[in-house]
Amino acid sequence: MKKWLSRFSYPIDEIVNRTVDRQVKLAVTGLSRSGKTVFITSLVHQLLHGLESTHLPFFQVANLGHLRGAKMMQQPDLHIPSFRYDMAIAQLGGEPPTWPQPTSSISEIRIAIRYESRHALLKHISPVHTLYVDIVDYPGEWLLDLPLLELTYEQWSEQVAHSCQAEPRLSLSKEWREFLATLDLNSPTAAATLRQAAELYTHFLLCCKDPQYGLSLLQPGRFTMPGDLKGAPLLEFCPLLEYPSSIPRENSLFAEMKRRYESYKEHVVKKFYLEHLVSFDRQIVLVDVLRAFNTGYATFADMREAINMILKSFHYGKSGFLNKLFHGFKIDKLFFAATKADHVTPNQLPALERFLQQMLISSQHHASFDGVTTETLALASVKCTQAAYTTFQGQRISCIKGVPLDADKPIALFPGEVPVEIPMPEEWVEGRFNFIEFKPPRLANIEGRGLPHIRMDRALEFLLGDKF
């Protein structure tokens, strides 16, 4: 407000626009097939149908009746692929409905929200204002590349070597490790050797990414999704499990691996940072915690490490080396969401949320300390089950009812209990958890009202509430 009053030399229109219309850029990424596309589709759908406010009780601007409407706008960055909301809605509204195709690279969409201001002075200038919400969707792997910026090749190699000492990476990395063992790291560079090492390492990463293991920490991220960089030397290196016994020569295999690692950081990671990350206002990280339960302790531990790496990156972005290197982040809110909360019974939502909180409990302090507010929430972008009851040993017990992904008829089932505390590694016995996936709900009229959801209104309030 002060800013505005002191700027009376500007033309009045421009002052009004600058002060009254706002813009916020939400970045959405995810770990382990967490449902980014469905989340963004639902978020847009909720906003477009925000006038039917009954489905968004916790989204204040809608609940108080201050919303005047929302519409899709032309995205601001014409060189970024469009997020295809239209295609996702066509799939969810199909007969039968299907889950939208997942996105594989970056995409963008803009929504303009018209609302009545709560502020007396702004109201005086114009009764209705506009908030432009840009949503950018990008792969979690890109975000998990950020920590490389502060690691030397040797430090990063050590991290990878350490992670390969435990299963499932120990087994999955076997072929790559055996190939590495045959190499003389002090021998002169050979393009074919580097290429083969990178191919085996990439194959290892792809195995880790397979839903069977569902690991999140897949560095360098572009190895599994190269796009236009396919075949470039900066994607043809790999970490090492040990160093050359003598001081490496300048044209050695070791020196070349290191050089390519640095080139990757320069041309891929820094580029992502400068072209995209610096412009984000708020970051959403979706996590499929339930999949980790199903898959086991290793997946969970990997996910936890990934989450904490992300938190650390934002810490660095605000006050650490990234901030010194470049211009730092604008990001002031960081939102971790455990998706698919409709796959557990409603009374277990708090447990799911608490579980996610525990995963990041050690780092959360950092983030808020540095001016980043962190929030965790369990939500369902599109709710595809209904609460139901059954009896067990004569007692009424909560269960859920929905159509499993591989079935045609709805079933009622007890999906299992979410543990309140993180189980000890030995407690993640096979078959303890079995949260199943469901088909999307059949909706008579998808444009009739906002998609059924769990807690999307709370997500909206955290992400946008302070902007109205």
Added chain:
Amino acid sequence: MKKWLSRFSYPIDEIVNRTVDRQVKLAVTGLSRSGKTVFITSLVHQLLHGLESTHLPFFQVANLGHLRGAKMMQQPDLHIPSFRYDMAIAQLGGEPPTWPQPTSSISEIRIAIRYESRHALLKHISPVHTLYVDIVDYPGEWLLDLPLLELTYEQWSEQVAHSCQAEPRLSLSKEWREFLATLDLNSPTAAATLRQAAELYTHFLLCCKDPQYGLSLLQPGRFTMPGDLKGAPLLEFCPLLEYPSSIPRENSLFAEMKRRYESYKEHVVKKFYLEHLVSFDRQIVLVDVLRAFNTGYATFADMREAINMILKSFHYGKSGFLNKLFHGFKIDKLFFAATKADHVTPNQLPALERFLQQMLISSQHHASFDGVTTETLALASVKCTQAAYTTFQGQRISCIKGVPLDADKPIALFPGEVPVEIPMPEEWVEGRFNFIEFKPPRLANIEGRGLPHIRMDRALEFLLGDKF
């Protein structure tokens, strides 16, 4: 030399390196599936086997015995995909040999050539010097985007509209033109309409590109090869055949098309210019003239226009608007080659060459005027026919012998005459020309000596001769 003598304050090693070792960046592009991959593979192979100088009589440094050897080096730009020479050679040396896979984007390879200097002073410093030859391969479409930089959306639209008045574009563009006719250009922007218009226009370009028509002028180039830009709004527009009857509103379809055209120029064309084109020293443009003969006058006319657009771009790069906009080109040599010269009888080589010259006769003057030396040559990167003779009406007549692409045994055939003058449009009657394609030759030992070729030595001399 002078430069060197005046720099005695530098450490001697650095002076020697700067003065003695040189570097040259050759850019290779092509029109109408002209055989870029085979050309680069042969060029590299000839250099690597340059010590067996008998196959390169016109390449002075080899012929005079000054060549000390050549080897492949690590490419300088690690973020550019590698040109896969190894794979191309494996295919050409296979049993049976096959033509290498064509490349679809940019790629790079570096060769280091060791040679004895002819210059007395340089000889004194070091008897053997190194020339680093970087070869960059990129699609002809990218080069043909350059003229857009000096065209407004309206000017470009007019050019396209003009070209769609004649066959085959008249028929091929029908569906797209009919869709355009249904649009109200002054109506508000609709993403779906822009997308559909772009899809129809892209389909039209793909039809033009089909070997059946083999057209070269496919602007904007990224429409048919989007890579990571797939789905970005800057690839979702098209030229217009007429303008709105009233002054277009700011949020109209027309205004949005224009805005995206400008964004394409900014994010795609200028980016290519600044990231790549400014660093090229010499440009090679390969042209499959024989295909134009087979396909007809329209293909020929389109190819001629493309060649002259390229010449004009280089003219602008040296002294025109491009030079003013940016820093201008370094390019000092421009080399047009009619490839597959082994598909005609040896006595027709001069006619093929003369034909190519005639295609660019109007522009050639410009290029040399601005300090760009232009050369035209008919060549065969890999010679897959042998000269042979047959008799016709009692006379001995030249013919060629090779294995046609769709056959298993060699045949001897009279491939037809290359006209000495450009035939009038009505003379390009169907079936007048029928130059057929051949399988690559079977080579007993592909690493034994340089690949059989026609005039690759002259090409090398023009491109590199002055650097030794």
